[in-house]
Amino acid sequence: xxxxxxxxxxxxxxxxxxxxxxxxxxxxxxxxxxxxxxxxxxxxxxxxxxxxxxxxxxxxxxxxxxxxxxxxxxxxxxxxxxxxxxxxxxxxxxxxxxxxxxxxxxxxxxxxxxxxxxxxxxxxxxxxxxxxxxxxxxxxxxxxxxxxxxxxxxxxxxxxxxxxxxxxxxxxxxxxxxxxxxxxxxxxxxxxxxxxxxxxxxxxxxxxxxxxxxxxxxxxxxxxxxxxxxxxxxxxxxxxxxxxxxxxxx
Amino acid sequence: xxxxxxxxxxxxxxxxxxxxxxxxxxxxxxxxxxxxxxxxxxxxxxxxxxxxxxxxxxxxxxxxxxxxxxxxxxxxxxxxxxxxxxxxxxxxxxxxxxxxxxxxxxxxxxxxxxxxxxxxxxxxxxxxxxxxxxxxxxxxxxxxxxxxxxxxxxxxxxxxxxxxxxxxxxxxxxxxxxxxxxxxxxxxxxxxxxxxxxxxxxxxxxxxxxxxxxxxxxxxxxxxxxxxxxxxxxxxxxxxxxxxxxxxxxxxxxxxxxxxxxxxxxxxxxxxxxxxxxxxxxxxxxxxxxxxxxxxxxxxxxxxxxxxxxxxxxxxxxxxxxxxxxxxxxxxxxxxxxxxxxxxxxxxxxxxxxxxxxxxxxxxxxxxxxxxxxxxxxxxxxxxxxxxxxxxxxxxxxxxxxxxxxxxxxxxxxxxxxxxxxxxxxxxxxxxxxxxxxxxxxxxxxxxxxxxxxxxxxxxxxxxxxxxxxxxxxxxxxxxxxx
Numbered sequence: 001x002x003x004x005x006x007x008x009x010x011x012x013x014x015x016x017x018x019x020x021x022x023x024x025x026x027x028x029x030x031x032x033x034x035x036x037x038x039x040x041x042x043x044x045x046x047x048x049x050x051x052x053x054x055x056x057x058x059x060x061x062x063x064x065x066x067x068x069x070x071x072x073x074x075x076x077x078x079x080x081x082x083x084x085x086x087x088x089x090x091x092x093x094x095x096x097x098x099x100x101x102x103x104x105x106x107x108x109x110x111x112x113x114x115x116x117x118x119x120x121x122x123x124x125x126x127x128x129x130x131x132x133x134x135x136x137x138x139x140x141x142x143x144x145x146x147x148x149x150x151x152x153x154x155x156x157x158x159x160x161x162x163x164x165x166x167x168x169x170x171x172x173x174x175x176x177x178x179x180x181x182x183x184x185x186x187x188x189x190x191x192x193x194x195x196x197x198x199x200x201x202x203x204x205x206x207x208x209x210x211x212x213x214x215x216x217x218x219x220x221x222x223x224x225x226x227x228x229x230x231x232x233x234x235x236x237x238x239x240x241x242x243x244x245x246x247x248x249x250x
Numbered sequence: 251x252x253x254x255x256x257x258x259x260x261x262x263x264x265x266x267x268x269x270x271x272x273x274x275x276x277x278x279x280x281x282x283x284x285x286x287x288x289x290x291x292x293x294x295x296x297x298x299x300x301x302x303x304x305x306x307x308x309x310x311x312x313x314x315x316x317x318x319x320x321x322x323x324x325x326x327x328x329x330x331x332x333x334x335x336x337x338x339x340x341x342x343x344x345x346x347x348x349x350x351x352x353x354x355x356x357x358x359x360x361x362x363x364x365x366x367x368x369x370x371x372x373x374x375x376x377x378x379x380x381x382x383x384x385x386x387x388x389x390x391x392x393x394x395x396x397x398x399x400x401x402x403x404x405x406x407x408x409x410x411x412x413x414x415x416x417x418x419x420x421x422x423x424x425x426x427x428x429x430x431x432x433x434x435x436x437x438x439x440x441x442x443x444x445x446x447x448x449x450x451x452x453x454x455x456x457x458x459x460x461x462x463x464x465x466x467x468x469x470x471x472x473x474x475x476x477x478x479x480x481x482x483x484x485x486x487x488x489x490x491x492x493x494x495x496x497x498x499x500x501x502x503x504x505x506x507x508x509x510x511x512x513x514x515x516x517x518x519x520x521x522x523x524x525x526x527x528x529x530x531x532x533x534x535x536x537x538x539x540x541x542x543x544x545x546x547x548x549x550x551x552x553x554x555x556x557x558x559x560x561x562x563x564x565x566x567x568x569x570x571x572x573x574x575x576x577x578x579x580x581x582x583x584x585x586x587x588x589x590x591x592x593x594x595x596x597x598x599x600x601x602x603x604x605x606x607x608x609x610x611x612x613x614x615x616x617x618x619x620x621x622x623x624x625x626x627x628x629x630x631x632x633x634x635x636x637x638x639x640x641x642x643x644x645x646x647x648x649x650x651x652x653x654x655x656x657x658x659x660x661x662x663x664x665x666x667x668x669x670x671x672x673x674x675x676x677x678x679x680x681x682x683x684x685x686x687x688x689x690x691x692x693x694x695x696x697x698x699x700x701x702x703x704x705x706x707x708x709x710x711x712x713x714x715x716x717x718x719x720x721x722x723x724x725x726x727x728x729x730x731x732x733x
Contacts, residue, residue: 050684076690081688088682093699097699101691
């Protein structure tokens, strides 16, 4: 589904990613862990098409298409969803209106007619109950005045609405209390199918108690330095990141 | 999206042509350039006005000659040669229109193109329209239906002929001829406009609307609107404006006077889309407007809602004098400036009666190299007890070459007044746009979504059809201006 080969990325002349290789197949959950500053969020942003970064080398294909050649909105419509580490507030724009615009853009891309207002509201109700998000939140402006937990729940709700093929969740667990963490993780698990895939980016092992990964990668200094099964997450939890740093000579 | 790509969209859209900029090829009857007492006598004679009108005009003209153009606004305006303007120009057509068939087909085609059908059957239900082209009213629809309720809705010229007593009683009572430079000029040379009279206890069953169009070259448009609402009456009034694209600037100086009596209510909505000039700032309308209403009666209400996207220069402060005890007024405004446009706009709320209330919501949006200023006065007079005002002035910036300015003035003469003022300035962030992109929404639609969200409080106050128009206009005026 997703194939990253030798990806090098820099920002303002500084190298952040230094040759990433990653393959994700349908139905898989990958966790990317690593200390702060390793380049985890950069990887997520580059996949989503943020233009702050320069791709200096390498290629990324998504379902056989050259991902790096696509506009961010087309990547989204091809099925890539980024769960933001810091979701953005858009004052005055209701979540309903925002999602309706987004869902209908996705439908247009697939050659489908826009949803009628009543079908859209029905879809919203379904997805809201699936991810256990409060009705009040979707009646407000996008993320405006939301708590950290509410913002993250709203990301999962949007993910449910857009049904992506590949969801990249960037530090979705940061700033969550245990209840919110459970709600968010349940949402992700419920949305999982045999055909879609998830990349969970996290600093802590805690989230992986709820979202169990098939593969765990450790990203350090712009490279994936270790790849193993879910037990790697536990090892990291126990020993911290220092041994990784030592192994890699810093 | 790559920076170049964004710039490309920015250019395409901000440089997209003003779609109302065509010229209608009709014969006009004008009186030549220049301004003096003979010209004024000629205008008055052409309109077959009673003597009181001519006297009013001459008095205004003599006063205007003693005045200077105001310079306090945050506007950079080249000197205007008032002798180089044609003050009266009217499309040639039959003097009195009996039916639609009498309207010049070219004029009908013009308004069809603008989406303002003059044919009553085709008109959106519940909107009566008075159409003013250059100096004359072309046609007023639904006049008979309204007359059954005792409502008068006609062109100002007709009102002068048919209801001279009402005109004489109310004209110049809210905006006196010596009020300001442009008001005096308008009072001397005004050509047409609309007159609305709602009798006691009548709720006007449809929206009343005037559509102003400047067509002729070198011509100024000076219209005058007078609305009188008797006790316990209600009306919602809309005005829309467009003009052809021309390289030279054209002058528009209008007056609106509104009188609201006991327990009556007026809603006055404007969508101003005069030609703003090209992307280099050449051409465009100079829009100098004096709009003022008086809430004369107890518990009377006046609401202003405006979406201002056009004109090279806008100088406009719709104001309310809250004279009746318990009267209230609201002002909702969205002013957009792009390219080299300049706007200095706001409101004045003058509290005189006890327990009077005013609300001001102003949303400025600046893009390109434009300057957008809010200027507002809240005045509470010495003997006014229990006045309340809430003002909110927000500015939104797109790009980094534009300016937003806020000039609030408070003159509070009574201790019991409660006055609140809030102001914010924000920028459409790349983060917000990327967030929308990531959900599948392209940059143009994202800006439309964000700007309309920002202006929602104001747009929601407008009548339905106008609100839809206003939303589209906002998007067209700004698409792609983030780069």
